[in-house]
Amino acid sequence: MTTVSGPTSARAHRLADDEPVTVVFSWRAKPGKEEEFARWAKGLASAAAHFPGNLGATVIHEKGSRDFHIIEQFVNRQALQRWLNSDERARLHQMVRDIADARTAVQQRTGLETWFYVPSHAEETIKPPPRWKQWLVSLIAVYPLVLLFQAFVVPRLAGWPLWARAAMFPLIILTLMTYVVMPIVSRLLRRWLYRGY
Template identity: 60%
Template sequence: MSTSDTRRRGRLEEPVTAVYSWRAKPGRIGEFAEWARGVTAEAARFPGNLAATVVHNEDSRDFHVVHQFATRRDLHTWLDSPERQRWLAQARTLAATKTAQQHRTGLETWFHVPSEAAATMKPPPRWKMWLISLVSVYPLVLGFQAWVVPLTASWPLPLRAALFPLVLLTTMTYVVMPAVTRLLRPWL
C-alpha cells in the first residue's frame, strides 16, 4: 500500500513491530539460533520489512525474534505467508514453547525491551516516553546541526530535509533508544 493510499483512507499508518519470544528445547539452542537467523533473513525479503533481528543472551534458552514492518498490512502479509508457515513448522521441533507474542506501534517500540515478563507489561506512561525522547534526541539534533547541516548547506531543501529524519530516526531506533531503555528500565 502506498503512502497516498494510506492517507486517502484518512490516517497515516505507523510502522509496527512484532516480537515473538521462544524458549529452545534443552540441547537445541544452536539449532534454534540457526532457525532464528533463517526466519529473520526470510522476513527481510518481504515488502515493507524495515528490520528483522534476533535478541538472545548466550546463557539463556530464550530467543526474541523481532520483525518491524512499515504497516500492519505488510506485517500480516508476512505472518500469513506460506514461507512463514514452513518456518513455524520447523520451530515446533526445536522450541519447548512460544512464550510471548507482542505487536507495538509508534513510540512504544522505543521503550520496549523483550523479557520473560514483557507479555504482561504495559508501555511506560507517555510523559516518561516524551521526557526520555526529548533528552535523548537533543544531543543528536545538536550534533546534526553543528556538523551535518554546514556540510549540506548547498544541497536542495528537499534532500536536506530528507536527510535529517533519516539520520535521526535511524540512530534513535537502532542505537540510542535500545541503550537508553536498558539503562533506565527500572525507572520506566
C-alpha cells in the same frame, strides 16, 4: 475498561494502521536445542528483514537462557500482515516444531515508541531501555537532521510566512526520524541499548 467508538476512534485506528509497527515474538527453545533454535531464529529474522516493507529484524538472546525474542519492524500494519500471512514465514514456522518448547508471547507497538521497546523476559511486558539511553540515541539521530535542515532548507524558506516555515520543521524532521533515521540508528546501537536484558 473504557471503549471509545465513533469517528474519533475510527480515525485514530486508521492513523495507527499507517504508522510503523514493531512486533516481538518471544519463544522458549527445548532443553538442549538452544543452538539449533538460535540458527532458526537468525534465519527467520533474515527472511523477515528482506521482506517488502520491513525496516529491520533482529534476535535478542541472553547466553545460557532458553528464551529468544525475535523483533520485526515494518512500515505499517498492512506490511506486517503480509509477512505474517506469507508462505515463506509459514514454511519457516513448520521447521520450528521440533526445537521450540513454546511461543510464550506476542506483542506489538506502533509509532515512534517502537524503536525503544523490547521484552525483558518472555512472560513479562515489553519495556524500554533506560531514559538516558533513549535521550542520547534520539539526540544522536536528530542532531544531523537539524543541522542539515538549518543549512539547506531554512535559507530556501526565508520568504515563507512564519506558520509555514514552522510547519516544515516537524514535517520533515519527524518523517525522516520515523521512516529513515531511527530504524538505522536503533539497529546499529541495539546491543548497547538493550545490554543486560
